Amino acid sequence: MTSLALYPGCSLEGMANDYANSMTAVFDTLNVELVEIDDWTCCGATAAHSMSDAMAVLLPAKNLAAAEKMGLDIVSPCANCFNRLTYSRKMILKNIYDVPWRVTGKTQVHDMTRFLARPEMIAQIKQHVLMPLKGLNLVSYYGCQMVRPPKITGFTDYDNPQTTDMIVTALGANPLDWSYKATCCGAGIGIGRRDIQYNLSKRLIQKAFQAGAEAVIVSCPLCQNNLDMVQNEEGMPKIPVFYFTELMRLAFESEKCSVQYFRKHFTDPAPLLRKKGLAR
Amino acid sequence: MMEKNSEKTALDMPKRLSGPRRLIGDRGNHFLNKIEGETGANISACYQCERCTNACPVSVYMDVNPHQVIRYVQLGWREELLGSTTIWVCLSCETCTTYCPNDVDVAKTINHLRNMAFRSTVVPAEKILAIFHETFVNELQRFGRVNEFWLMGSLNRHPDVLKEKIKSGMLKEELALGLKMLRKGKLRLLPHRCTEMKKIREICRK
Numbered sequence: 310m311t312s313l314a315l316y317p318g319c320s321l322e323g324m325a326n327d328y329a330n331s332m333t334a335v336f337d338t339l340n341v342e343l344v345e346i347d348d349w350t351c352c353g354a355t356a357a358h359s360m361s362d363a364m365a366v367l368l369p370a371k372n373l374a375a376a377e378k379m380g381l382d383i384v385s386p387c388a389n390c391f392n393r394l395t396y397s398r399k400m401i402l403k404n405i406y407d408v409p410w411r412v413t414g415k416t417q418v419h420d421m422t423r424f425l426a427r428p429e430m431i432a433q434i435k436q437h438v439l440m441p442l443k444g445l446n447l448v449s450y451y452g453c454q455m456v457r458p459p460k461i462t463g464f465t466d467y468d469n470p471q472t473t474d475m476i477v478t479a480l481g482a483n484p485l486d487w488s489y490k491a492t493c494c495g496a497g498i499g500i501g502r503r504d505i506q507y508n509l510s511k512r513l514i515q516k517a518f519q520a521g522a523e524a525v526i527v528s529c530p531l532c533q534n535n536l537d538m539v540q541n542e543e544g545m546p547k548i549p550v551f552y553f554t555e556l557m558r559l560a561f562e563s564e565k566c567s568v569q570y571f572r573k574h575f576t577d578p579a580p581l582l583r584k585k586g587l588a589r
Numbered sequence: 590m591m592e593k594n595s596e597k598t599a600l601d602m603p604k605r606l607s608g609p610r611r612l613i614g615d616r617g618n619h620f621l622n623k624i625e626g627e628t629g630a631n632i633s634a635c636y637q638c639e640r641c642t643n644a645c646p647v648s649v650y651m652d653v654n655p656h657q658v659i660r661y662v663q664l665g666w667r668e669e670l671l672g673s674t675t676i677w678v679c680l681s682c683e684t685c686t687t688y689c690p691n692d693v694d695v696a697k698t699i700n701h702l703r704n705m706a707f708r709s710t711v712v713p714a715e716k717i718l719a720i721f722h723e724t725f726v727n728e729l730q731r732f733g734r735v736n737e738f739w740l741m742g743s744l745n746r747h748p749d750v751l752k753e754k755i756k757s758g759m760l761k762e763e764l765a766l767g768l769k770m771l772r773k774g775k776l777r778l779l780p781h782r783c784t785e786m787k788k789i790r791e792i793c794r795k
Binding site for chain 2: 319320322323324325326347349350351353354355356357358359360361362363364368371384409410453454456457458459484492495496498500501502503505509538546572573575
């Protein structure tokens with residue numbers, strides 16, 4: 310049994326607790342132990358590096374130090390947390406700032422999709438699929454923080470990332486090609502400039518619709534909320550936005566997985582799932 | 590704000606450039622050297638191919654485009670940069686940095702200018718966004734983790750934000766949205782408090 314240190318991030322406690330629930334269920338099925346980092350703190354997200362670079366390096370360092378103590382590699386479900394932790398680790402290795410915790414930077418930080426897209430994990434996923442998601446046309450959306458900048462994240466295919474596509478293919482679904490895989494959804498700018506965020510998110514949903522997608526797959530809490538919320542606007546096509554773990558749970562649990570799991574979505578995915586015969 | 594942007598054409602001169610003419614590079618290389626040294630971004634290598642601006646998803650909302658930011662840094666036009674909307678509108682999506690043929694770290698440069706703007710006396714062009722970043726860090730110092738409910742609460746309590754949001758009617762929309770999220774169980778009302786808050790606060794003072 311593999312063990313990993315889990316750094317959930319602030320969003321998974323609030324806005325994205327459906328992501329957290331599905332993630333726990335999926336990793337239980339896959340027989341991978343997730344040990345939550347004890348007393349983890351916020352990674353600083355966009356605000357910390359906007360205020361000072363030292364803060365952006367030192368805030369995640371506490372979590373890196375805690376994981377080092379546990380002797381486990383970190384896996385992060387949130388794209389922005391993954392980016393900040395990796396950035397902090399690279400800067401710690403360069404020895405620019407004095408870190409108040411004992412940390413060497415030897416802990417690896419994995420993005421959750423990339424961890425699950427490894428050949429051995431894909432083989433395991435295929436074994437556990439009870440109900441293949443046949444006939445579900447979807448587009449996967451990665452956002453910016455997970456893939457860029459490639460020097461920090463280590464993604465070589467930053468133009469056309471494949472990790473989530475590989476996972477949903479293993480589940481039996483049909484991922485489509487589209488050009489907006491890594492175009493920004495507007496992130497947190499909606500707080501001050503709603504118009505910018507809506508314009509960016511609207512374009513993504515419209516392009517997904519034009520590509521023939523019935524659902525969008527994301528792996529970032531903020532992207533999910535932005536893309537889901539913008540569909541409340543008039544004249545927008547209604548496309549459910551799933552976390553990739555939610556679809557994994559659906560395929561793994563089959564009959565047991567109820568529509569209630571998707572209660573927290575703004576655009577209700579139940580009609581789509583019923584139409585495809587994936588839920589009652 | 591939107592109307593102003595839609596009227597903008599490619600031939601319109603930015604407001605900053607139509608004022609009295611300034612000597613180009615009248616401050617020597619001090620500003621360039623300072624920023625290059627502090628960020629490690631390869632600013633002198635820029636040859637203005639505008640690839641960053643073309644890749645940027647929000648360049649239409651900026652008054653100084655990303656390639657111009659790099660040029661302004663080379664010229665040492667500090668006030669124009671710190672007073673621009675660019676540094677606040679930038680999403681840090683790193684597209685510019687990724688596609689630069691000369692390895693200029695444009696996103697890091699803009700981010701560094703934002704850091705400088707926090708420490709300067711220049712009035713931020715996007716007030717709410719500037720206040721948001723500060724509120725986020727304040728919340729972080731309070732609990733160690735950031736709770737969305739508390740974060741939005743303290744942001745909307747800020748007098749400047751409150752005034753602006755009531756005027757634009759955004760507050761009403763936001764309250765309706767908040768209620769909807771609460772009903773769906775997307776908000777956690779009681780935040781978690783971390784230990785070792787002393788060290789975290791010390792970091793935030795840096």
